[in-house]
Amino acid sequence: MSAARLPAFPFQVEAVDGAARAGSLHTPRGRVQTPCFMPVGTKGTVKAMPPARLRAIGAGIILANTYHLALRPGSETVAALGGLHRFMGWDGPILTDSGGFQVFSLKDTAVIDEEGVTFRSIYDGSKHTFTPERAMAEQRLLGADFIMCFDECPPAGASRDAVAAAVRRTEAWAARCREAHIEAGGAGTDGPQMLFGIVQGGVHEDLRRASVEGLVALDFPGYAIGGLSVGEERGATLETTEFTAALLPRDRPRYFMGIGDPAGLLDAIERGIDLFDCVLPTRIARMGTAFTAEGRLNLRNAEHARSTAPLEPDCPCLACTSFTRGALRHFVMQKEILGLQLLSDHNLVHLFRLVEGARRAILEGRFGSYKRTREAQSR
């Protein structure tokens, strides 16, 4: 293992309230205030959200997906087009996942060995092998600011032995990712890249602890908690998150992979998570469902057909400032693109405001009451 250090963007924890943290991550493309919800732009666009609008509503970091972009249009093509920032029309920070989660979840055909994973493309059935080195190379070509180690993410319900094997393999692969990244100078085609290690271990405390210890020995500048949004009970997820987050170095950002419901975000923040991502807000928007302080609202419900109320009072989003629930329902029922745009806008604005409120509350030492108030509203 190389003794060289991985590039890191400065991260400061500005305030702690219980386990909850408010911080700042100083990237070459701007400061990101944490906690921060990161919208997902799977194929290079956060669905239905123009980048200028994402910026206007306060998006900090956005995600893109190495699996999808490596297959379509290809990482070489993204690089030829100027790299991911130019490709996505987004000059703020971007994070790419490594493709591991998709390789394991999108196809039953994945064959795994110590070297990596061989799978068939969901686009054309062609055969591909992702190794830790290949995942790093793809992410260098894409050129995001934050990149992820290639990990093995076992399915929910996997046996303890299978989870233990995934922990061992994830650690071995993390060492290889680290090595490859250092060999490449710690940078992609578009500047320095901060590499996160991914903690696995399912809901087993000893395996999570082993995973953390293995990764921390490799001294990653940031750590992600993976493998917890694949079907477990929320209670077990939160217990594991609490336990795992407490083991992680306090001076490094912590990223919970794949949580995006309002209650879940507050639960994760409470347990010391700084970053989260999920397709949920934009995905349910496309199905006609809106987040509100009182819980989820399904616009397909006929009761909204003649409602002149906004989705939420006092919400500054494009939907709430200009449209009645009745009109929004019509757009949803008629599958009008504007309906997808407006509900995606609303759900992201709702989450950003929720997380921004959490950050203020942490800075002011009142996160507990903030969380209880929001939870009481949604019950």
Add this chain to the structure above:
Amino acid sequence: MSAARLPAFPFQVEAVDGAARAGSLHTPRGRVQTPCFMPVGTKGTVKAMPPARLRAIGAGIILANTYHLALRPGSETVAALGGLHRFMGWDGPILTDSGGFQVFSLKDTAVIDEEGVTFRSIYDGSKHTFTPERAMAEQRLLGADFIMCFDECPPAGASRDAVAAAVRRTEAWAARCREAHIEAGGAGTDGPQMLFGIVQGGVHEDLRRASVEGLVALDFPGYAIGGLSVGEERGATLETTEFTAALLPRDRPRYFMGIGDPAGLLDAIERGIDLFDCVLPTRIARMGTAFTAEGRLNLRNAEHARSTAPLEPDCPCLACTSFTRGALRHFVMQKEILGLQLLSDHNLVHLFRLVEGARRAILEGRFGSYKRTREAQSR
């Protein structure tokens, strides 16, 4: 026939250059500068275009469709939701067509008599009858600023006798629409409504003349030229437009129904048309085609895959200011919603700039050279 006058918004012709006109239409919801291309919001939204963005790029009047809105969600529902402006989130002027064109074109099952047209809904097959009175009542409930007489629009290739019968029936129905509108006080649920007569007559000069004379005797505050975008040769369309426009009163706005390609707009403006609408710019956008000064550009073409050029240099639209052709092509190929948004934005910006340029040229007495320059670029 009632001798009462129909409500009219002040219209001034500010400059004439050949037959081309630059004017202003002073509506209660703002001044509209003509010539003006009106984007079509069939079901209450200009597809993929948030109203705030339409405003920002210079949209004057937008259209909505009585046929579709009367069936889904129903004109009563739109009225209950505060009327069409609130429904669409658009506080500028709106024009609704009468539903005639859709009734005749969307279904083979339409049965026509002097009273009106009985047809089956494309949504659920239910039977409906639109009469001139019903078309006016629906448009009152919707509450647009500009409304259209219910007309008979014969298909391209209809016999001369069929076109002559349509002219007679359209005139009789126009008289009934006028009467119904005056009886209703000339206003809908959302303020005064300016009613346009629709000239029919196919490509037959004598029938067009008869249609104009019949309608002008009814003294409409504005006139539309209908029945010319249903499959004729462009040459015959332009000849008929030139002939018909010259017969119309100079002090009333003239609206050519259904033209939206850049060359066609300039041709229509040259012949004295003030207003036009068409789904074309947003429809071809959704198929991956962009207007450019050099002609149409199909992003599905593989040659664009690694192009770092914008769709058009110096275009201020969302697509051209932030995205390469290669990225746009990827969004189109992957059917990403953002691709639809960006190309719709581009095509409308392209048309608005073209028409704005035409207006300036008319005001400065150089429309002929403006048109020739634009035509030469696109060849």
